[in-house]
């Protein structure tokens with residue numbers, strides 16, 4: 001009897017041991033997770049892939065990962081938890097990405113374990129902190145900025161394309177490039193394509209000696225106050241070219257300014273080629289030999305173009321009207337036979353009108369008002385210009 005009780009007792013003990021052993025084995029082996037690598041060496045800024053294979057057989061399981069600074073008891077710098085419930089698939093891959101960009105260099109350990117739910121409560125193996133793997137984070141050499149050299153030109157710039165300057169970090173070899181601006185074109189002295197006149201702008205074409213690119217620049221007209229499309233523009237060009245008048249300043253012609261009788265007779269005289277008068281007899285008290293119009297007026301008297309405003313006066317500073325200038329011109333052309341009615345200027349006016357000299361000017365409507373400079377040169381041009389005028393001209397003295 002005693003013997004049989006002992007045997008039974010031994011059997012129970014063995015069964016219990018087997019049962020306990022079996023439970024222990026089961027808990028230690030499944031569920032469980034195994035790292036596929038045991039040690040990592042990374043440089044700051046790299047992302048660590050921590051990869052595990054998880055075996056599971058309970059209905060509810062959780063895998064846990066903690067990254068500690070230093071050893072398994074150091075502060076936690078990263079963590080991940082995942083629940084598994086797919087009982088039918090007992091093996092699962094579990095990957096955690098750990099970004100080390102802001103991580104201090106040094107040693108880190110990854111702690112990992114699986115907990116499971118059975119018998120109405122969660123179980124966690126008490127020894128999970130034995131499951132550790134090590135990650136060594138190395139300092140990035142230029143974490144706080146590269147140390148670049150002075151750089152060198154790896155592509156020279158031209159006037160067509162930017163160049164490249166390349167700097168190299170003397171610590172890690174990283175290269176950084178920057179653009180070198182295009183160089184300036186090397187323009188030649190330029191070629192006139194359209195010559196500027198006194199009234200119209202022209203242009204000049206410059207060619208780059210390096211790349212042959214061209215650019216066109218406007219060459220301004222001599223006078224900035226003349227409409228180059230005006231009926232008087234060809235006349236002003238002609239008057240400037242022939243030195244009949246050089247304008248009122250370097251850049252203005254003052255087309256609407258009035259003229260004096262002294263001016264107009266001088267313009268006519270210059271348009272005729274500034275001939276020297278043969279006489280030196282001056283009938284006018286208001287014309288002195290040091291005036292610019294002196295020779296012109298003596299010549300005008302000699303040619304029968306003017307007889308003054310009285311036998312002893314010419315009134316050189318008096319405003320010149322349309323009547324005056326048309327009469328001067330008409331007389332300069334040997335008074336072609338025209339019979340105007342009434343006023344002293346009518347013959348000249350009829351002749352000028354019939355020959356189209358007055359077109360677009362205001363002479364007909366206001367013959368006794370001041371003749372502006374633009375119309376003075378227009379009349380001279382239309383009578384006297386070799387080209388472009390009406391070629392009515394007759395050189396006095398011929």
Ligand SMILES: [Zn+2]
Nearest residue numbers: 142146169172
């Ligand atoms: Zn560097």
Ligand SMILES: [Zn+2]
Nearest residue numbers: 159185208211
């Ligand atoms: Zn160029």
